[in-house]
Amino acid sequence: MERLLSEIRSCQVCKSHLPLGPRPVVAAHPNARIVIIGQAPGTKVHETGIPWDDPSGRQLRKWLKISDSVFYDESKIALMPMGFCYPGRGTGGDLPPRSECAPLWHHALLTGMPSLELIILIGTYSQHYYLGKNVKGTLTETVKRHQDFLPKYFPLPHPSPRNRFWQSKNPWFGKEVVPVLQKRVAGILDLD
Template identity: 70%
Template sequence: MDKLLSDIRACEVCKVHLPLGPRPVVSAHPEAKIIIIGQAPGTKVHNSGIPWDDASGRQLRKWLDITGDLFYDETKIAIVPMGFCYPGKGKSGDLPPRPECAPLWHNSLFDQMPSLELIILIGQYAQKYYLKQLAKKSLTETVKTYHEYLPKYIPLPHPSPRNRFWLTKNPWFEVDVVPILQQKVREILD
């Protein structure tokens, strides 16, 4: 695993497309039981090199009902984005994750984490990649039918402050999905 993580962190495959240059952000360990697959680091995470080191990460930890120490314990939780580097700015937020990363690195990482029990899919890119034809027409429908993907996967919206509108429009998420998410995380990590 150390060699693989070192190779990922040294990756420059899509260097010419990255406005801030490559800085792959990933956290994994062979003993991890949960993997969080998000989109791609933002500028704050690019600068710190710490996954989910921003407001989105604070919200995600609240949804998971875990401390920062537990969240960053790579022997328990692996953090593997769809795109390992900051992809740049788009019209309405960051650009999508670079398409090279997941096919290049994900299977190798998964192969070295035999204890995985739950894969948390955050956002439409992770959900479409992993759920394939099982993903619904929209992120909202996919998240709403989360029970169809258990026990292996649980789809979530992005916890970004930009998603306040989505959360306000879909109060069922925090009433129905978050408690199940917290229960699953507790069962696996206890």
């Protein structure tokens, strides 16, 4: 695993497409029980090199009901995005994750974590990649039908502060989905 992580962290495949240059951000360990697959690092995470080290990460940890120390314990939770480097800025926010990363690195990472019990898919990019034809018509429908993908996958919206409107429009998420997520995560990590 260490050799693989070293290869990923020194990857230059997309260098010419990255406005801030390559800085792959990933955290994994052979003993990880949960993997969280997000979109791509933002500028703050690119700067620090720490996955989910931003307001979105704080919200995600609230949804999971876990401390920073549990979240960043690679032997418990692996953190890998669809695109490992900051992709740049578009008109409505950050650009989509680079498409080269997931086919290049995901299989090897997942294979190197034989104890995985849950793959949390954050946002449409990871959901479309992993759920394929089983993904529902919209992110809202996919998240609402989260039970269809258990026990292996758990689809979530992005925890970005920009998605507050989505959360206020879909109160069922906090009432019905988040408690199921918290119970599943606590059970896997023996946090009860």
